[in-house]
Amino acid sequence: MAGLRDSNGTIVIDEREAQADIRKIEQAKKKLAEIRNLLDPSKLDDERMLGETRDALSETFSKMSKELNNWEEKCTLVSKYITQVVEKYKRIDREYASRVGHSGGSLFKGGGRSSREG
Secondary structure (H helix, E strand, C coil), X not given: CCCCECCCCXXXXXXXXXXXXXXXXXXXXXXXXXXXXXXXXXXXXXXXXXXXXXXXXXXXXXXXXXXXXXXXXXXXXXHHHHHHHHHHHHHHHHHHHHHHCCCCCCCECXXXXXXXXX
């Protein structure tokens, strides 16, 4: 996520950048799924392939498929975490604005927060 601090050094959340990161993660998950589908052991049913070779490839495919599945799950967790962080800071932003008595205070990029508010 780009632009984590403003000119005053205050941490800033850019929701658009967060959404762009999530889209990139979702694209990566799709690629991982595509690769995992290519590693389908049922594609090893070539009659020309000998038993030990087929078994070794099947075992390797299975291990790689599990690893790819783990990476897909990690991508899902990261996407959820990014969403949770954005939502958390939106809530904090609203609470801050209500305490200050206006809606100008913002932890989000472009939200107009001044150095006195940080």
